[in-house]
Structures are given as structure tokens and as C-alpha cells.
Amino acid sequence: MSTLETQDMAALKPGPEAAHWVAEAGRLAYADRGLYVADPAFVSVPVRGLTDPGYLKSRAALVDPNKSMGKAQPGDPPFQKTFLWGASEGVENGTSHISIADRNGNAVSMTTTIEDGFGARLMTKGGFLLNNELTDFSFAATDDGKPVANRVEGGKRPRSSMAPTIVLDSNNKLYALVGSPGGSLIINYVVKTLVGILDWKLDPQVAVDLPNFGSRNGPTELEAGTEAETWKPALEAKGHEVRLIDKNSGIQAIVATPAGFVGGADSRREGVAIGS
Template sequence: MTARDLNWRILVGLGLLATAPMTSPALAQPVAPSPEAPTGRTAKSIETTTKDMVAAANPLAAQAGREILAAGGSAVDAAIAVQLVLNLVEPQSSGIGGGAFMVFWDGKSVTTLDGRETAPAAAKPERFLGPDGKPMKFYDAVVGGRSVGVPGTVRLLETAHTRWGKLPWKQVMEPAIRLAEDGFAISPRLNGLLSQETYLQNNAVARAYFYEADGKPKAVGTILKNPALAKTLRTIADKGADAFYTGEIAEDIVATVTSHPTNPGDMTLDDLKAYKVVEREPICGTYRTYKVCGMAPPSSGGIAVQQILGILETKDMAAMKPGPEAAHWIAEAGRLAFADRGLYVADPAFVTVPVKGLIDPGYLRSRAALIDENKSMGKAKPGEPPFQKTFLWGPSEGIEFGTSHMSIVDRNGQAVSMTTTIEDGFGSRQMTKSGFLLNNELTDFSFATVEDGKPVANRVEAGKRPRSSMAPTIVLDKDDKLYAVVGSPGGSLIINYVAKALVGILDWRLDPQVAADLPNVGSRNGPTELEAGTEAEGWKAGLEAKGHEVKLIDQNSGIHAIVVTPVGFVGGADSRREGVAIGNN
């Protein structure tokens, strides 16, 4: 038995005691509740399985994935089942009306698929400017058809299934169809988010589906059926993704987008028909003895996570315990990464992103040298990475809140890390008659078109994909064997969530459940943000002594992580949400 085998046998054997979930008080409610506000923690224990594992944001979705894995399905087959069930049980976060990024491990190499939404052909840079030439208020832009991008999720799922699926397309869609027809019990989380939601009832279809006649959200435990979505999924099961991008479903999408009474969009049937999934070169770099692979632009997640890790690699993070010292370094690394993100990253079809330079080890060492261990740098400036070419530039702060993540490993060793979104909670608040909500992904573009006299890289343009922070990640060990599958929802905070989890797993040797439940800390090149209601509050004084401007905020991460060990799989699902990690033995 190798030392690594022994270490993991000890970890798994003692995990129920030594690595039980951290206890911490329920997270405080934000001053202005958002559709993704925390609903408190649910204590979860370490999960171990021997054959396969799926970690997803809702127990019913995870069970659908496990069912498909038990039937001999691949990780991609399970991902399809999970995504379609999430559309039902977690509609505020993802669904076929949105988009996704998939990072896939086939046992030998990593492939990434970009199913991000695109701007309609009629979109122009001034899309989110008011009559006075100033950026619109966020929700004035979000609610309605103006914010809806051409959805990519269905085409992504079909593309992945064609390449890596094992079970028939119809079979992997069956769990969601069955659940849509039979119904599911509304969870406390969904009920709570509906209670906080302001705009959804203005859409007649959504109001009839989610709310009672008196305007109150349907109660916890109410059986919610969606025959319209069941019909839509059966059509896609029978005819493939083309049935979504053409025909009655496509016509329904366009009608929903263009008929909003005050904020219509301009999507056309040609926009839907023209949508394509893009295979992109993965963003891969080393961290300690590991190889970490993520998503390329238009996601900023892969680059930013690599940058944070590359900067932290100059420090002995393993010697630090979670606390103010580690938080200082993580926050400072985050400042530097977000400074570069704001300037350089956008859709590579429109902007030449200096990816190679941004993750160059020498460049990251030079960025790390800017950090003073005794003093915060405040607001970081973008660097000058090598291998640059001429590009458009300018900062912007698109974020997504209506997001979910799944991590899956099948019994053949293939793996999926997929982050999926409709952007804000409940997206554009527009529900089609076909039974699903539409995204508001176009508000992930910069509302401003020019910054400091320069065109903004992430401005709206026809056919363009908005920048994202999603960071689905796959980690390989020194022998290029699968080691971990990690990701999270959470808007631009995703980058810090994933980096924290990776430090917890790779440096501090924590099991995935404890790593997910660690207090969230970081900086998006503004204040240092500590998670309210956790032990991180006790680090505030130490950080302020180093010159940090500290804010205590709710940070509703949703880390789903799986670690591969010599004796099976160890999984974790963030206690801040209702997800689980389960599998087959």
C-alpha cells in the first residue's frame, strides 16, 4: 500500500468524526434580499461511494443522476438527467432557457464545451443605455425580453451526448419528464426565494405556475406539476435539440421575448436556428503537484482561478490554517486576478484575450511579488502580461446569480464539471408557455460602451457571448489521473468560492464537505469580503490591522466537489444550499 493509499484510508475511515461538517450559525439575511439570498445551513456529513458519484444542487436532481449512473450511463448521461431535473426543482438557477459550460474528462484528456448564450443579431452596444445615454438601472434592464440571450443548454447537452453518451437520448431525459408529469414537493428553499421575489408575478405564466390566486407563493410541500415542460422535453427527446431551436418551441421563445409590454427584446427565429456550441481549449495550469483545468473565455473563471492559485503557490498555504493570514493572501491574490479579469477577458471571437500571458508562471510570480504580507495593496491595477496582441479593453462587472453546478464521476472514470445558469434569480422573469424560464444573460455584458475613452471589451455586440465568472474545474494528480471535480454557483464570487475550495482540498487536505463549508473570503478588487455569520467575522480586526477595508456579506456559495481516492469517491455538497453528494456502491 502506498503512502497516499494509507493517508486516504485513514481520512475516509475517520472522516465521520475528524471531518464532520463545520458548525456555524445560520447566515444573516442581507439588507436588500436578492433572489439567491441564503436560507440557512443544512448540516451534511461526508459521503463516500465506490462505483460513481454525483454532487448536485438538489436531492431530486442528484437522485436522477444516480439512477442514470446505476443504469450504466456515462457522466454526461447523468449530467443531462441532473440538468433537466434542476430545471424543475431549482428553476431560479438554471434550465433549458439558459446556458452552461462543461469541462469533461474522458480518462485521458480534458475537453471543454461552451454553451453560453449569445446576443441576437440585432443587438447593439447601446442596448442597456437609457435615453440620457447613461446605463439603465439593473432590474429595468433585466425584467422583460431585452435581457434574454439565445439559450445554449439544450444544444450543449445534445453535443455532449453525441460524443460521450452511452444510454439512449430518450432514456436520459426520462427522469425529468416523469417528475414534470407526476410533480415534486416544493422545497423550503424554492418557497423562500419565491417569497422574496418582486418581479416574477408580473408574468402571467409564471404567476399561475408558482403562486396561489391570492399572490402568495405555493406552500412548502405543495406538489408542483409542469405538464407543459413535460411536453417540451418529450418533443426534444423524440426530435433532438433541433426541436428546441426551430418549430413551435422556438416560436414560443421568440413570442415571449418580443411581446413584453414595456421591455421587449429582438430575438428572432434565425437567431435560435443559428446557435452553435463551441469547443474550446481548456485553461490548464499547475498548482503544487496538481494540474488544474477549467473553462476558457468567455468565462473568466478558468483564468482567474489559475491566477489566484499561481499567486498562492508562492506561499506555503499548507502551513497556514484558515484564518486572517490565509485570508490576507487569498484576498490579495483575488484583487490581482480581478484587476486583470476586468481589463482583458471577454468573448475571444471579438477580443484577443492574452490567455497564455495571463496564466504564465513568471507573470504570476511577478504579480505575487506585489503582495506585502503586512499590508493590503488596496485596489490592484491590471498587469502587463506577456504574449499580448492588439485588443479592445475596458472593465465591466457582469455577474450571474441564477446559477447551479454539478460534479459527476462515472464508474469508467469519466467526469463532468458543469456550471449552468439563467443569470439572475429567475432570469428575465419571463416564462414561456412551453414551461421554462428564460435567462437574462445579456445583462452580463457591460452596460457602458466606453471606459476612459476606450471601447469596453465586454460591451454588447451582435452574436457575442457575455463574459462569465463560472469556473467548472477538473484537477489531475501528478500522474495525470483524475483527482477532483469542483465548481460552484454564485455570480462573480464563484471565482473566490472555487479557489477557496481548491486550497482547502489541495493544501489543507480537507475532505470536500469540510472544504465546501469553510467560511468564504476574498476580494473582487474592492473591499475584502468575509462571510457574515461565520467564524470569518473574527478575522476582521486582524485584516483591518493590515489595512484591509473589510465588509461582512452573505456569500451563498454552492460548492459541489468530488475527490477520487484509492478506495472510492469522497463527495461534498455545500451546506449553504440543499444539494447532496450521492452515488452507487
Template sequence: MRILATLALAACCLLAPGHPAAPLRAAEPEGATGREDRPALVAPKTMVVAANPHAVDAGLEMLRAGGSAVDAAVAVQMVLGLVEPQSSGIGGGAFLLHWSQDAKRVRSYDGRETAPAAARATRFLGADGTPLSPRDAIVGGRPVGVPGLLRMLELAHREHGRLPWARLFEPAIRLAEGGFAVSPRLHRLLDRERDLGADAMARQLFYTADDHARPVGERIVNAEYAATLRAIAAGGADVFYRGAIAEDLVRAVRRHPNAGDLTLEDLAAYSALEREPMCGAYRDRRICGMGPPSSGGIGVLQLLGILERSPFAQALPQSAQALHWFAEAGRLVYADRLRYVADPAFVPQPVAGLLEPDYLAARARLLGERSMGRAQAGEPRGAAAMSDAAEYALAGTSHISIVDERGDAVAMTTTIEDGFGSRIMVRGFLLNNQLTDFAFVPEVGGRPVANRVEAGKRPRSSMSPTFVFDSDGSLQIVAGSPGGTAIINYVAKALVAMLDWEMDAQTAVALPNFGSRNGPTEIERGSAYSALIP
């Protein structure tokens, strides 16, 4: 257990992805706000890792009260929605992996947002048939999907919770009513933000009378959020999906100048799902992640599987050759991801074919000493005829990793999509703009795009909550990351650093980011790796 907790600490939260070097595209998680190196920490039994110390404290409070990893995750999330509102919250969605030490079983839960019943494939196309501008697509009611977070947490708590549901909300309610100090990170993000202030509630909460971001250290009291959490704590998730909160949410979406079509019926009909986890082998380890509609589990397993069948193992750690093989493998992974991965309720998923050893070996044979440029999708067994469509890459999200005293664990990646989501605030929380994760065009060359918009569909995600098990079956690593479409690369990088390069968790997380999303090779700006750029 000591090894587990040590590795769980930082491998779980890749919280400091940096700038990709010019001329590479910049898509850091919410925009970089700085880098802070931390020492590795060790705990004998329990550990909570999250993006904010208030959230960590809430999780530890639950564990000390005898709560489970899921109990702690709920408490952590409620606080993150208060102190890190730009990244995640009850107006968004999440994916959660759970490990039961007694049952020796991994279970996975899908709280991804869904498109409203009125959604059509042309949602993000203008009158002339071309994709909307980024601002028209991102800000407002149009990109808001049905939030799934609370239904998912309710489902996971029903299965794995130990403390009463209402108890889990107490730390966030106390902090919302008592106030929290604006962090340097939140201040910088608010200062850069140009659309959030158009929302009256958000402007009053986060900005001064002269429209400047509230300064570092100033206390923010969010009484509306506290009242919302009190209602949910007392009445369960139904309070959110039916009744006054739902009515306010729908009204805000439909009355925005860039209006959406969310309805009360959409909210009432939402269900979180338990899905089969996506598990596979890498060297002598077993790795488990989320299946579709997340591309994270497939992507991480594919990337590692291709590396295992490439010259990567012979390259010196952190060498130009090692980074080259990693980036080239990423091109192949992201090509397959773009073409095939989508909501399995709408599009048959060639999961088995994408992970077959022979297919991975064939893909690995495409790697060479020189870059292949833009990779083409493969033809795995079971794949339908689909077309590629460019995706709009937004970066945001947060990650939570927890191990409780029983050895049970949670890896949960949670998001409202872009930083500050749709920029619509309702009852103290922000709404997602998750529907921008759909492809903006429904077909290309007469063939459908797998990730096209459809009513009730869940958009593809890159969120990659991950468990790694040792050769004896014991849980070794609890991992995950923010970072939009780059999450797959971030998580795979940390796993390679720990499993192949024998780094400790903190060193692996602090390692500069690198890889390719089937575009330019991306290297963290200002890092030692920058010297490798020709």
C-alpha cells in the same frame, strides 16, 4: 477510483455560499436560503452531485441503465429546470468539461448565450447615455440572449452519449406530469421575488390565487414543461431552435414591456462550440477548466499560481494571514479579468501571457502584509489596449458533477443568470437574462471595453467547472460552484482547502467563504472567520 469518487462528491458543488460580512457587498447565489451541513459520502465507482435530490435520482437512473456521464448530465439538467427553475434550464446556457478515462483527454464545450444580431453597444444605456437602472436592465426581453444549453448538450451527447437522446428526458417528463413538492428553498426564493408574478404563466404555476408563494410541500404540475421536453426528446434540439417553440420564445421577448430584439434567425443560427480546455499546474497537480469567454479557468489558475509564488504556503491554514494572501491574490486576478477576458471571437485573449510563470511571479511580488486596496490590471504579453468598466454583479447558477462507472466525468456549470432570469416564462421554462453579463458601457477614456455588447458575441462568464488531476495523471477532483462573479473564489477556496490544507471534500465545501473581487475583502457572515474582521 474510490479516491476520485470520494473527492468528487462535494468539492464539485459549492451549494451553500453564505452572507459576506458587513460592510461587504451582499451578492450570494440567488440570496441565501439557509445552510445545511452534510456528512461526506463515499461511492466505489459512480457519483452524481447536483442541487436537488430529484435531479440526482435522474442522473443515477441513467447511470444504472448503462448511460454515460453526459447522459446523466442531460437528465439531471432537465430535472433541475423543473424543480430549481430559478437557477438554470433550457432557456439558458452552460459550460461543460468532459474527461475520457480511456482516451485520457479533457474536452470542453461552450453553450454560452449570444447577443442577438440587432444588439448594439449602447444596449444598457439610457437616452442620457448613463447605464440603465438595475430593474430595467435585468427584467424583461432586453437582457435575453440566445439560449445555448440544448445545442451544447446535443453536441456533447453526440460525442459521448450511450443512451438514446429521448431516454434522457424521461425522468423530468414523469416528474413534470406527476408533480413535485415545493421545497423550502424554492418557497423562500419565490416569497422574496417581486417581478416573477407579472408573468401570467409563472404566476399561475408558482403563486396562489391571492398572490402568495405556493407553500412548502404543495405539488406543482408543469404540463407545459413536460410537453416541451416531449417535443425536444422526439425531435432533438432543432425543435427548440426552429418552429413553434422558437416562435413563442421570440414573441414573448419582443412583446414584453421592456422588449428585446431576439429573432427567429438568431435562434436558428446558434451553434455550440467545442473549445480547447484551459489547463495548468498547481504544485504537483494539473488543473483544467474553461477558457474564454469564461474567466473561470484563467481566474482559478491565476489565483492558485499567484498563491504558489507568495507566502501563502507558510501561513497557518485558515489563519488571518492565509485569508489575507488569498484575498490579495484575488484582487489581482479580478483586475486582469475585468480588463482582458471576453469572447475570443471578438477580442484577442492574452491567455498565455496571463498564465506565464514570470507574469504570475511579478504579480505575486505586488502582495504585501497590508492590503493593496484596489489592484490595477497587469500588462501580460499579447494584451491589447483595453479599459475597465464596472460590471453588474448578479448571482445565480447551478453546478453538476458526475463520474460514471468507466471513470469518465462531467463538470457542468449551468445558468439562466440572475435568480429567475428575465422573469419571462415560455412553455413551462424561464428565459435567461444573460446579456447583463456584458459591460454596460462600451468604452472608457477613449479605449474599448473588452466585454462590451456586440452582435453575436458571448458575454464574459465566471463559471468555473474544474478537473484536478493527481501527479500520476489520475482524475482526483471534479469541482464547480454557483455564485456569479464570486465563483472563481469559491472554487479556488475549495481547491486550496483540499490540496493545501488536506481537508476532505465535504469539509472544504462547508468552509466559510472568503476572498476579494478587487473590492472589499469578503468573509461569510456569521462564520468563525467573522472574528477576524477588525
């Protein structure tokens, strides 16, 4: 989101210009994520450097408003203690998300996963499925002779794309809850919805139901069968390699308003916004 904060996203409508900025920001984020992010008990993740305002500003400056950068390279954040190599993971369908808020100001944004439709295909005597989180590790231990940060190791937690998000207003009060299932696409789903709610001032249901779009530091991916397909020529004119794919998100969002909470549940799959 820091890259998008350098652009007046509120002045843009959902369309190819917004998709360009979100995709380019995604390339930069996924490039750094792939190299540096893994279980902090096993690797020294340079969180301070990756969130350093100067570093984020320098990364944002790499975005050309008129041309895609193609595949982004990882940056060189300050305050590093180690250098590791990373790899990305695929998409799964065993994840769920719930967003809950109450009148007392309590709020929960929770994403949970067993990594595949039936996890590890093993069920305990208590009646619940065991997860298959091993697939969230990078399958290769090394890349170009360098150790992969997210490689498999005993007792290690795998990297995840789950991004349950709580947004507070300037008075530190609850403003919004957002989250989604969707494997490595989750990050882009959440970013799209936050831009819709925060910058475009959309009703949460409208923001949730916007076409999905973004990049995982590969092709710019647009949701097939939606209005986003019409953005393809304009993005290709900026040098994007565009791929139309199914994006079966399951975004759940809540926004606090003076009149009460307003919710949105992704129409692409099961889920409903309810309140009392």
C-alpha cells in the same frame, strides 16, 4: 492559484493569514480579468501572456505579506495584440452547479446559468425559461475614453465567472471536481475550496463548508455570521478594507480516494452528495 503557489498555503490554517493571501491574489486576478477578458471572437484576449510563468511570478511578487495593496491595477502581460478596458459585473442567483464522477473515470463539472432567479422572465412553449445573460456584459461601452472589452455587441458572448474545475493528479488521473454558483463570487468560492482540499487536505465537505472569503479587487469580503468575522481586526491591521456580507455559495466537490469517491455539498443551499 498561481499567486497562492508562491506561498506555503499548506502551512496556514483557515484564518486571517490565509484570507489575506487569497484576497490579494483575487485582487490581481480580477484586475486582469476586468481589463482583458471578453469573448475571444470579438477581442484578442492575451491568454498566452496572462498564463506566462514569468508574468504570473511578477504579479505574485506584488503581494506584501504584511499589508494589503488595496485596489490592484491590471498588469501588462506579454504577447498582447490589443489593449482594451474592462468593467466588472454584479452578483446573481440563477446559477446551478453539478459535479459527477463514475467508476470508469468519467467526470463532469458543469455550471449552468440563466443569470437571475427567473432569467428573462420569459418562458418558451416547451416550458423552459430564457436566460438574462445580457446582464453579464459591461453596461458602459467606454471607460475613460477607451472601449470596454466586455461591452455589448451583436452576436457576442458575455464574460462569465463560472469556474467548473477538474483537478488531475501527477499521473493524469482524476483527483477532484469543484464548482459553484454565485455570480462574480464564484471564482473565490472555487479557490477557497481548492485550497482546502489541495493544501489543507480537508474532507471535501469540510472544505466546502469553510467560511467564504476573498476579494473582487475591492474590499476584502468575509462571510457574515461565520468564524471569518473574527478575522476582521487582523486583516484591517494589514490595511484591508473589510466588508462582512452574505455569501450564498452552492459549492459541489468530489475527491477521488483509494477507497472511492468522497463528496461534499454546500450546506448553505439545496444540494446533497450521493453515490452508489
